[in-house]
Amino acid sequence: MEESPLHPFELHNIVPISLGGLDISINKAVLIMWVVVALVAALMVMAGSARRLVPGKLQSLAEMLVDFIRGIILDTMGEGGMKFFPLIATLFLFILFCNLIGLIPGSYTVTSQIIVTAVFATVVYGLSLVMGFVLHGAKFLGILVPPGTPGWLLPLMVPIELISQLARPISLAVRLFANMTAGHVILGVLFGLAISGGLLIGWLPFAFTIAMNGLEVGIAFIQAYIFTVLTCVYLGDAFHLHGHDEHAH
Amino acid sequence: MGTELLAALIVGGGLGWAVDTYLLGSTPWGLVFGLVFGAVAGVRSAYRAAQRWQDSSGNSRR
Numbered sequence: 001m002e003e004s005p006l007h008p009f010e011l012h013n014i015v016p017i018s019l020g021g022l023d024i025s026i027n028k029a030v031l032i033m034w035v036v037v038a039l040v041a042a043l044m045v046m047a048g049s050a051r052r053l054v055p056g057k058l059q060s061l062a063e064m065l066v067d068f069i070r071g072i073i074l075d076t077m078g079e080g081g082m083k084f085f086p087l088i089a090t091l092f093l094f095i096l097f098c099n100l101i102g103l104i105p106g107s108y109t110v111t112s113q114i115i116v117t118a119v120f121a122t123v124v125y126g127l128s129l130v131m132g133f134v135l136h137g138a139k140f141l142g143i144l145v146p147p148g149t150p151g152w153l154l155p156l157m158v159p160i161e162l163i164s165q166l167a168r169p170i171s172l173a174v175r176l177f178a179n180m181t182a183g184h185v186i187l188g189v190l191f192g193l194a195i196s197g198g199l200l201i202g203w204l205p206f207a208f209t210i211a212m213n214g215l216e217v218g219i220a221f222i223q224a225y226i227f228t229v230l231t232c233v234y235l236g237d238a239f240h241l242h243g244h245d246e247h248a249h
Numbered sequence: 250m251g252t253e254l255l256a257a258l259i260v261g262g263g264l265g266w267a268v269d270t271y272l273l274g275s276t277p278w279g280l281v282f283g284l285v286f287g288a289v290a291g292v293r294s295a296y297r298a299a300q301r302w303q304d305s306s307g308n309s310r311r
Contacts, residue, residue, distance in 0.1 A: 163261045163290035171256035171294075178252065233301065 005188035009112055009181065028108045029116070036097045036110070044093075065093065069228065076232035077239060084235055087127075091120065092228040099180060099220030103213060111223075112180040114173060121173035124231045132238030140241060147242050172230055179223050183216045250298050254291035261287015 013025035047062030055063055069089045073081045095111060102109025110116050132140040144161040145154065190212060193205035265283015269276045 159286050160290045160293060163264065163287055164257055164294040166264075167253065167256035167260045167287075167290065167294065170260060171252040174256060175252040 005185045005192065008108075008184060008188060011113075029110050029113060032101060032108045032110050033098070036094060036101055039101075040093045040097055065089075072225075072228055073232055076229060077236035080239060081232065081236060084232075088228060088231060091124075091231060092224055095120070095176070095227055096221065096224035099224055100217070102180065102184070103216055103220065109180050109184055111176055112184060114177040117176040118169075118173040120176075120227070121169040124172065124234060125169035128234045128238040131235065132241065135239065136241050140238070143237065143241060168234060172227065172234075176223050176227050179219055183212070183219055187212055187216065250295050253295040253298055254288075257291030257294055258284065258287040261285075261290060 011027045011029055013027050014031070015026040017024050017026065043058070044062055047058045050056060050059055052059065066089065069092055070082070070085065072092075073085060073088060077084070098110045098116075101107050102112065132143065136142075144158050144165070146157065146161065149157050187209055190205045190209045194202045194209065196202070197205060261283045262280060263283070265279040265281070265286075267279075268283070269279035273279065
């Protein structure tokens with residue numbers, strides 16, 4: 001049977017719901033998202049319920065995660081960025097678990113849908129804009145002028161900076177989506193080869209799928225990390241407005 | 250990092266095209282300059298991303 005490697009990304013409604021013309025049906029992606037939310041919540045609540053001085057296994061895992069996210073925020077935004085800890089920790093854990101759960105055969109990779117990553121990116125970028133204008137007022141438009149720009153270069157620099165600002169949410173969304181989709185397409189193609197190759201040669205692509213799966217676990221972590229770091233950087237840019245140059249060495 | 254290049258090019262081209270079609274009717278100059286600005290912006294943000302990775306980790310990471 002011929003099957004497209006993009007077949008696993010198709011979504012079919014499980015429970016069709018329509019609300020005032022809006023299609024809010026429940027499909028596999030929605031189910032997996034609920035599972036991810038439940039998993040993250042259960043992990044954190046169970047890990048946090050013991051609160052022993054000498055942490056158990058679960059508690060040290062949670063402490064490691066929290067400390068890791070705290071490190072990212074302190075590195076990119078400084079002490080003031082800790083206000084955003086709940087948002088950034090939620091984003092990181094949600095994306096990480098979505099990426100990881102997608103690697104379980106038969107499951108679904110929610111982050112391989114560009115609408116999901118686009119919503120994350122829009123929320124993050126929208127927040128950075130709103131925060132920038134609230135904190136700095138009209139001076140926030142100065143983000144379009146890099147420090148040390150001579151006046152005669154302004155007509156060139158402002159459009160360039162404007163474009164690179166507007167490209168931020170797009171590259172944020174596309175990066176996560178493309179990485180997850182590409183990885184799963186490769187896995188799908190290799191599995192297809194393994195099946196159509198039969199026993200004689202099929203073991204070779206099958207061995208590659210095992211290696212790729214290991215690589216995909218790494219990518220799941222790296223992409224969640226990159227998304228989180230860039231979120232911090234964008235929020236930090238709006239927070240400090242050129243102030244980050246001091247410790248950028 | 251490649252996504253930075255692509256995203257900036259899309260935004261630049263898109264803005265240029267929108268200016269052409271809806272604002273000035275100056276086809277094709279908006280698209281041409283938009284793409285050029287987009288390419289410059291893309292290289293610039295890719296350069297900045299590379300700088301960021303080097304800053305944040307001492308040794309370069311991806």
